[in-house]
Amino acid sequence: MLVNVCVPVVVCFLSARDWLRERVIQWIQQEVQSDNRTSNEPLTNHLLRTYFKSYDNGDSELDSKEFLSFLKHNETALNITYSDTLETNMLLRSLCVDALIELSDENADWKLSLTEFINCLTPSYHPYERKxxxxxxxxxxxxxxxxxxxxxxxxxxxxxxxxxxxxxxxxxxxxxxxxxxxxxxxxxxxxxxxxxxxxx
Incomplete structure (x- = not known):
């Protein structure tokens, strides 16, 4: 007798990865604007540099755990919900962080340097659509x-x-x-x- 076990595949699709990226970019831009500054790239880069240094463990690179800590910094502004269940939501967030890191990780070490981190969250950067x-x-x-x-x-x-x-x-x-x-x-x-x- 064949027993068919249905196991769902939990993945982060391109749309979810890009949505997460957009939410973070909006949060950073709102933070720059709330400081009564105009949202321009040098100030945004300065803020990203500040966050990078805050969450970097000293190796001058952000891994997925550090990137997740960065996201938790402003959970309310991000309001990221993928699923009805907390467990699936947390898993999807982690998977999408990995996808974001892969997006900008030029040397394929699964960590982002400061330059890679800024590139990842720069509004003018257009993520490629991998197949x-x-x-x-x-x-x-x-x-x-x-x-x-x-x-x-x-x-x-x-x-x-x-x-x-x-x-x-x-x-x-x-x-x-x-x-x-x-x-x-x-x-x-x-x-x-x-x-x-x-x-x-």
Whole structure:
């Protein structure tokens, strides 16, 4: 008997990432204006620099934990709610912070330097729209596919999948152990899994 376990994929889509970014930019601009200043870039950069120094742990970079602390600084102004449940809301906020960091992280170290932080929250910067690739095809944000019994969703240019062990008798949730890169599948591994799925 096949037991189908429905496990939702919780992801931060491009629209949620960009919405979070817009909310932070609005908050910073309002703060600059509330100090009876005009909202101009040098003053905004000065305020961002001040926040960066306040939440940096001394390594001159903000990681996702420090960025989340920065967001908590003005929870009321941000009014960020993604979901009805607190747990899902906190998870989505963390995922969207990771997506924001990835957006501006030029050296791919999952931390933002001061310059990267300012670039991320500069209104004139227009985030690019990343897409997902699979078997020489390009998929839009929100596209879904299946890998064996697992559901995969394209989110901010990355495939995010449930982590079920697939067999004929039942499907059991387990930590995902993907390719050699600590959980991420290479394009070849993805292709192989899709071929296996199509052969069934």
């Amino acid at each position: 997902c690739a699979l078997e020489d095809e390009v998929f839009e944000d929100g596209a879904e596919t299946r890998m064996e019994c697992n559901k995969c969703v394209c989110a901010c240019g990355n495939w995010v999948c449930t982590a079920l062990i697939c067999n004929e008798a039942h499907q059991v949730e387990e930590d995902f152990k993907g390719g050699a890169e600590g959980g991420e599948l290479t394009e070849e591994e993805w292709s192989r899994r899709v071929e296996e799925l199509n052969d069934v």
